[in-house]
Amino acid sequence: MKVNSFEELLIWQKAIEIGVKIYSLADQIPLKNDYKSRDQLIGSAISISNNIAEGFEYNNRLQFIRFLGYAKGSAGELRSQLALLVKVGRVSETTYLSLREELIVLSRQIKALINYLKNKKD
Template sequence: MNQFNFEKLEVYQKSLDFSDLVYAITKTFPKEELYGLTSQFRRAAVSISLNIAEGSGGSKKEFARYLNLASNSLKECIVCVTISKRQGFITSEQEIKLRFSLTEISKMLAGLRKYLNQ
């Protein structure tokens, strides 16, 4: 099977894992949140991977810009995690797992941006 270059990036793979986790967790959210928090959380999570992929084909400067967009989506996810916990939609263990994953991805995005800006 052919593979695109961005698919080889560990940060891209971790972002897909995070999206899988968000989809699994949000399946248990109340039905009335389907078009609210559930949708927003899923879109923000998916946006991290999409921005990594979309920016990978351009120049280093353009790729760094898309990595910034991915980082902004990551910050949206942090807020979604916080709201989910405050509303009682996720457990403390789920919150820890989600935040750990986001911290890891954030560090990887920052490292890749730093590399591109050299």
């Protein structure tokens, strides 16, 4: 199946869902008033979907692979930030574990697409 827009990609859709959850989390106390952590969380979350979209729009397989790598890196960055925030009591363990699992699954899906694109014949 040919994908005509990044909005059709399940990984982009999932990244948007995670971004919405991060915005919701960041709007709650205590993160609401922790501007530095809030901005970093939102920045990492947004970066995942934005890198998928940007890479897709280059219409170049190698560029897309590169930007998928950035998106995967941003997912890891977000997981790391959440791990720290749970340790300092800014994010609940339950929220952290749920988001962590979603991010691990998304990272695997991004990696699978990278592998597919690397092995795809023109």
